[in-house]
Amino acid sequence: MNTDMKATVRMALLENAALISLLGGExxxxLAAPKAEEFPRITFFELDNASTHFADDKAFAAGIxxxxxxWSKDSTSAITEQVNITMTELGFVRTSAMDLYEQxxxxxxxxxxxxxxxxE
Known part of the structure; x- marks a missing residue:
């Protein structure tokens, strides 16, 4: 099994019609948006992708x-809710969430x- 989940995550987020509506488009x-002034928007990246389970000296599973x-000029709550729904459907568990404000x-x-x- 391919453990590169970046394309899978992007496609799943794009297929969430409620999310796309909240963002005002795809x-x-x-990593980065092509237009710095485009809001709201989502960026994503892989933090870690490492073999986690082994048998007979071969990796058979990866932790990703x-x-x-x-990113928004207003509240992120509704967008965050849709992201959580999509990521949960993909089999991910949220490990942290941080509210930040770029003054x-x-x-x-x-x-x-x-x-x-x-x-794998």
Whole structure:
């Protein structure tokens, strides 16, 4: 099994019609958005992807951590709820959520971290 989940995560988020509606379009990007002034938007990246279970000196499962960042000029709550629904449906468990505010740009930023295990 392929343990590269980045394309799977992006596709699942894009398929969430409620999320796309809240974002005002398909504003979901890996690592960085092409337009810094585009709000609201989501960026995401892989934090960790490492073999976690072994048998007969071979890895058979990987632990995968993904961070999803919600960026908005207003509340991030409704968008965060839809991200949580999608990530849970993919088999991820949220391991942390941080409310951040970037005062110099007046941007609300919600950092969400998720973890799952996948067989290799």
């Amino acid at each position: 504003r979901i990007y890996q 951590s993904i961070q999803v960042d919600v 110099e740009n007046a941007i609300y930023h919600k950092a969400l971290r998720y973890r799952t295990h996948k067989e």
